[in-house]
Amino acid sequence: MTIDWPMSKDEIYGPPPAYSLYPPPSIYTIPETQIEHQERSSFSSSPPIVLTLNFTRYLLATALLHFLIGLATIICDIQLISMNESLPFVGICTGSICIIFGIYLIIFMSHTKKSKWSLQRFKLFHIIICLLVIIALILSSINLGANACYENYFQFDQCQPTAKKLKIVLITFYAVTFAQICFTSILTFVHIR
Structure with missing residues (x-):
């Protein structure tokens, strides 16, 4: 037994869409409820932030500095690992992160026009790298303090002064990286405002 509904297809599915050359208004009123709704315009995005030439040059110099510090850190840590004097792969991991x-x-600097979201991602990446460098700095400082070789208690052959110097170089690299990341974060914050 079928029930015949006294409704037409237009009443069930609504009227067919009306096509116009002009876009519909962004504010419209629903007739039954008299409530106004405003549509989000897909074209209204935040204006792009343009990086200056000096700032992009600074970012390039910083990138090359981080790249070189990363390579030097990896080389120092490989030498320390060969002497059995390093925490396992702290320098390799931190050097890789710097690279x-x-x-x-x-x-990031290859595109001069940035949106607000790419700058937020840039700041988040800075914070993560900064925290990882702080951890590496703390671990390397503990390693330097804990593995100090006292020539009074050991024979001179067991004390490797180059290992201590390499550990100091690693800590210096981590400190320079930390200072550079902090300075870049502050400069980015000032430049964007």
Whole structure:
């Protein structure tokens, strides 16, 4: 047994769409409820932020500096690992992160017009790298303090002064990287405002 509904297709599905050359207004009223709704315009995005030439040059120099510090950190840590004097792969991991950060800076500065979201991602990446460098700085400082070789208690052959110097170089690299990241973050914040 079928029930015949006294409704037409237009009443079930609504009227067919009306096509016009002009876009519909962004504010419209629903007749039954008298409530106004405003549509979001897909074209209204935040204006792009343009990076100056000096700032992009600074980012390039910073990227190259991070890249070189990353390579030097990896080389120092490999030498320390060969002497059995290093925490396992702290320098290799931190050096790799510095290299990745240098590559990210080069990619970031390659486009001079930035949106607000790419700058937020840039700040988040800065914070993550800064925290990882702080952890590496703390671990390397503990390693330097804990593995100090006292020539009074050991024979001179067991004390390797180059290992201590390499650890100091690693800590210096981490400190320079930390200072550079902090300075770049502050400069980015000032430049964007």
